[in-house]
Amino acid sequence: MDDQNRNMILAIVLSALVILGWTLLFPPEEATMTDDQVSETSAPANPATAPAPPGSTNAPQDGSPAAVAVDAPRIEIDTPALSGSISLIGGRIDELALKNYHVEVDESSPLVELLNPVASDRPYYALFGWAPGGDLAYEDVPGAQTPWQVVEGETLSPGNPVTLEWDNGNGLVFRRTISVDEDYMFTVDQSVLNSTGNAVRLAPYGTVARHGDMDLAGFFILHEGVVRMSDGELQELDYDDLPDLDQIAREGGPADVIEVIEDGWIGFTDKYWMTTLIPTPGTSFTSVAKFVPGGEIYQTEARLPTLEVAPGETGSTSLRLFAGAKEWETILNYQEQGIDGFVDSIDWGWFFFLTKPIFVALHWLNGVIGNMGWAIIVLTLGIKALLLPLAYKSYVSMAKMKELQPEMEKMKEKAGDDRQKLQQGMMELYKKNKVNPAAGCLPILLQIPIFFSLYKVIFVTLELRHAPWLLWIDDLSAPDPSSILNLFGLLPWGTPDPSSFLAILSLGVLPILLGISMWLQQKLNPAPADATQAMIFAWMPWVFMFMLGQFASGLVLYWIANNTITFTQQYAIMRSQGYKPDLLGNILGSFRRNKDAK
Numbered sequence: 275m276d277d278q279n280r281n282m283i284l285a286i287v288l289s290a291l292v293i294l295g296w297t298l299l300f301p302p303e304e305a306t307m308t309d310d311q312v313s314e315t316s317a318p319a320n321p322a323t324a325p326a327p328p329g330s331t332n333a334p335q336d337g338s339p340a341a342v343a344v345d346a347p348r349i350e351i352d353t354p355a356l357s358g359s360i361s362l363i364g365g366r367i368d369e370l371a372l373k374n375y376h377v378e379v380d381e382s383s384p385l386v387e388l389l390n391p392v393a394s395d396r397p398y399y400a401l402f403g404w405a406p407g408g409d410l411a412y413e414d415v416p417g418a419q420t421p422w423q424v425v426e427g428e429t430l431s432p433g434n435p436v437t438l439e440w441d442n443g444n445g446l447v448f449r450r451t452i453s454v455d456e457d458y459m460f461t462v463d464q465s466v467l468n469s470t471g472n473a474v475r476l477a478p479y480g481t482v483a484r485h486g487d488m489d490l491a492g493f494f495i496l497h498e499g500v501v502r503m504s505d506g507e508l509q510e511l512d513y514d515d516l517p518d519l520d521q522i523a524r525e526g527g528p529a530d531v532i533e534v535i536e537d538g539w540i541g542f543t544d545k546y547w548m549t550t551l552i553p554t555p556g557t558s559f560t561s562v563a564k565f566v567p568g569g570e571i572y573q574t575e576a577r578l579p580t581l582e583v584a585p586g587e588t589g590s591t592s593l594r595l596f597a598g599a600k601e602w603e604t605i606l607n608y609q610e611q612g613i614d615g616f617v618d619s620i621d622w623g624w625f626f627f628l629t630k631p632i633f634v635a636l637h638w639l640n641g642v643i644g645n646m647g648w649a650i651i652v653l654t655l656g657i658k659a660l661l662l663p664l665a666y667k668s669y670v671s672m673a674k675m676k677e678l679q680p681e682m683e684k685m686k687e688k689a690g691d692d693r694q695k696l697q698q699g700m701m702e703l704y705k706k707n708k709v710n711p712a713a714g715c716l717p718i719l720l721q722i723p724i725f726f727s728l729y730k731v732i733f734v735t736l737e738l739r740h741a742p743w744l745l746w747i748d749d750l751s752a753p754d755p756s757s758i759l760n761l762f763g764l765l766p767w768g769t770p771d772p773s774s775f776l777a778i779l780s781l782g783v784l785p786i787l788l789g790i791s792m793w794l795q796q797k798l799n800p801a802p803a804d805a806t807q808a809m810i811f812a813w814m815p816w817v818f819m820f821m822l823g824q825f826a827s828g829l830v831l832y833w834i835a836n837n838t839i840t841f842t843q844q845y846a847i848m849r850s851q852g853y854k855p856d857l858l859g860n861i862l863g864s865f866r867r868n869k870d871a872k
Contacts, residue, residue: 346361346362346363347361347362347363348360348361348362348369349362349424349427349428349429349430349436350428350429350430351367351369351370351429351430351431351454352429352430352431353373353430353431353432353454353455353456354373354432354456355372355373355374355456355457355458355598355599356370356371356372356373356454356458356597356598357370357371357373357385358370358371358389360430360436360452361391362421362422362423362424362438363419363420363421363422364401364403364416364417364418364419364420364422365401365402365416365420365422365438365450365452366399366400366401366402366418367389367399367400367452367460367595367597368389368390368391368392368397368398368399368400369389369390369391370387370388370389370597371385371386371387371388372385372386372387372388372547372598372599373385374599375546375599375739376740379740379748379749386547388547388549388597388598389549389597392485395486396484396485396486397483397484397485397486398483398484398485398549399482399483400460400480400481400482400549400551400595400597401418401480401481401482401483402450402462402464402478402479402480402481402593403415403416403417403418403420403478403479403481404416404448404464404466404476404477404478404479405476405477405478405479405577406476407474407475407476407477407580408473408474408475408476409472409474410474410475410476413442414442414444414446415442415446415448415476416440416442416448416450420440421440422438422439422440422450423438423439423440424436424437424438425437425438425439425449426451430452430453430454431454432454432455432456435451435452435453435454436451436452437449437450437451437452438450438451438452444470445468445469445470445471446466446467446468446469446470446474447466447467447469448464448465448466448467449464449465449466449467450462450463450464450465451463457598457601457604458596458597458598458599458604459594459595459596459608460594460595460596460597461592461593461594461595462480462592462593462594462595463590463591463592464478464590464591464592464593465588465589465590465591466581466583466588466589466590467587467588468583468584468585468586468587468588468589469585469586470585471585472585473582473583473584473585474582474583475580475581475582475583476580476581476583476589477577477578477579477580477581478578478581478591478593479575479576479577479578480551480575480576480578480593480595481551481573481574481575482541482542482549482550482551482573482574482575482595483571483572483573483574484542484571484572484573485570485571485572486570487570495623495729495730495733496545496621496733496734497510497512497543497621498512498513498543498544498545499511499512499513499515499516499542499543500512500513500516500540500541500542500543500563500572500574501540501541501542501543501548501550501619502532502538502539502540502541502561502563502574503537503538503539503540503614503615503616503618504532504534504538504561505534505535505536505537505538506537506614506615508615508618509532510621511530511563513572516530516563516564516565516572517565530562530563530564531560531561531562532560532561532562533558533560533561534553534558534559534560534561535558536555536556536557536558537555537556537613537614538553538559538561538614539551539552539553539576539596539613539614539616540561540562540563540574540575540576541574541596542572542574543600543619543621545734546599546600546736546739547598547599547600548596548597548598548599548600548619549595549596549597550595550596550597550619551574551575551576551593551594551595552576552593552594552595552596552613553576553578553593553594554592554593554594555612555613555614557578557579558579559576559577559578559579560575560576560577561574561575561576562574562575562576562577563575576593578591578593596608599736600619600620600736601736601737602617602620602633602637602735602736602737603637605617605619605620620734620735621730621734622730622734623727623730623734625723625726625727625730628723628724628727629727629730629731632653632724632727632728632731633731633735633737635653635656636649636650636653636731636737637737639652639653640737640741645742645743645744646737646738646741646742646743646750646828647741647742647743647744647747647750647828647831648743650728650750650828650831650832650835651831651832651835653832654832654835654836654839655835655839657724657836658836658839658840658843661720662843664720665840665843665844665847666847669843669844669847669848670847671709674707674708674709675709678703678707678709681703682700682703685699685700685703721836725829725832725833728828728829728832729825729826729829732750732751732826732828732829733751733826738750738751738826738828739751741828743827743828743831746783747784747827747831749827750826750827750828750831751826751827751828752826752827753782753823753824753825753826753827754782754783754784754785754823754827754830755782756782756783757780757781757782758780758781758782758786780823781819781820781823782823782827784827784830784831784834785819785820785822785823785830786819787834788818788819788822788830788833788834788837789815789816789818789819790815791833791834791837791838791841792814792815792818792819792837793815793816794837794841795837795840795841795844796811796814796815798841798844798845798848
């Protein structure tokens with residue numbers, strides 16, 4: 275086996291192993307329950323049922339927080355991007371749908387629901403309040419079951435905030451003003467008027483809580499769970515990590531608490547959506563991620579510094595809540611307004627130095643062209659143009675290698691079984707003709723990180739979700755919906771469920787074109803003389819076709835465009851060097867060899 279073919283096979287095998295690894299799924303493990311307590315400056319351990327003595331204004335009337343949530347009066351939320359409501363029991367933001375996003379490609383499908391009340395199947399909500407300090411008790415501060423009254427505003431919308439009020443009956447009057455912009459940012463301003471005659475200490479907080487099992491994508495390349503920024507350091511925690519961290523804290527170890535000095539934020543991120551607490555930039559706070567008892571509750575908190583409010587004075591604080599879609603432009607705009615590292619809430623992965631510029635280029639091309647599919651093709655052209663100098667050297671070297679093929683065959687005959695003599699002769703031949711046998715595999719190896727980065731971009735960025743190309747490709751983030759099993763829709767039956775093993779046989783048009791493009795590119799070169807090498811090369815296009823068959827259409831489209839451009843480049847460059855590939859002869863020759871083998 276000569277060096278060129280050995281390196282080529284090695285590159286292909288490495289590529290196959292990498293791509294096969296990406297297809298593995300690792301569903302999150304089910305978490306276990308633990309306990310937690312409340313300190314002077316912490317939020318309630320269970321935000322759905324904040325501790326309160328029976329009979330107090332903080333306690334649910336029938337002992338059921340779910341029943342209270344169902345019957346609670348509400349304030350409507352209506353913005354260009356959001357619809358939902360705020361419960362006046364606890365003043366929690368717990369009902370939110372995204373107006374611009376549907377569950378399916380069909381716009382008649384339901385809107386994506388981000389937040390849900392405690393009484394729903396998957397409770398997910400934001401709660402704000404005060405933790406008592408000094409001589410105050412829980413019934414003296416507003417909590418999860420506090421009955422707020424509306425004093426200003428009717429419907430929460432951009433430019434129309436609402437103000438809630440609660441009088442604890444013991445000299446403290448609490449106010450909460452909630453405002454929202456045209457995108458996904460809420461601002462919650464809280465204040466307390468002290469008329470008790472004594473100084474009081476209390477600590478404001480914000481909580482985002484999720485109950486029960488998460489409905490996750492479950493791909494190992496995607497982070498779903500806690501995401502937070504703490505003074506410039508990004509941290510990601512999976513949901514199944516939180517119970518373990520909580521247990522460590524109970525055994526005397528460090529809890530998952532970070533003291534943020536100046537800038538930070540914390541919340542939960544899904545594949546495309548996020549709910550994040552954001553204290554005012556430049557202020558300190560305590561960032562907490564934990565798992566609490568009483569119904570499998572995952573919780574993030576932003577605990578603000580304790581305030582001491584003198585008699586007759588008013589203490590105030592402010593906290594923002596991002597609840598919406600991870601749109602790159604929107605998040606980048608918030609970052610430019612002072613939220614440190616907010617764009618890193620998008621999961622760019624280890625190859626962020628590639629995924630970020632690739633996405634920015636795709637986003638810009640999509641804005642110019644108006645179609646993400648054509649943007650992928652134009653991006654492929656740009657990538658190939660950048661790699662052209664290296665590709666040129668590679669293809670020139672390959673052309674020279676083909677010219678040396680007759681001499682190499684003579685060397686093999688003369689050397690016989692003396693492998694050392696053959697290798698020495700070949701090295702001298704390469705050196706004499708200035709040929710680098712490893713040059714042929716370099717472009718293939720460079721494609722691996724680019725391929726992975728584009729896969730990451732297509733998989734995690736919202737802008738590719740439900741993005742159409744043409745004809746039947748109406749979602750570039752999903753596999754090709756056509757199938758050879760029903761002759762691409764001509765036969766009157768459906769296709770296997772995507773989660774079933776049979777789905778790998780359900781090849782669409784794009785994966786088949788991918789296999790053909792790889793096969794044609796392979797035929798630019800004469801088949802290896804060695805039977806094992808020939809068999810490996812013969813099967814490789816079809817193995818890749820099935821491996822990539824259930825990948826996102828956008829990724830398969832990139833690979834087809836890449837193969838087509840590579841084929842054109844290689845053909846033109848090799849002809850310019852005096853080597854004229856016998857493409858038709860190679861194709862017919864492969865058919866004859868297959869026939870003879872049978």
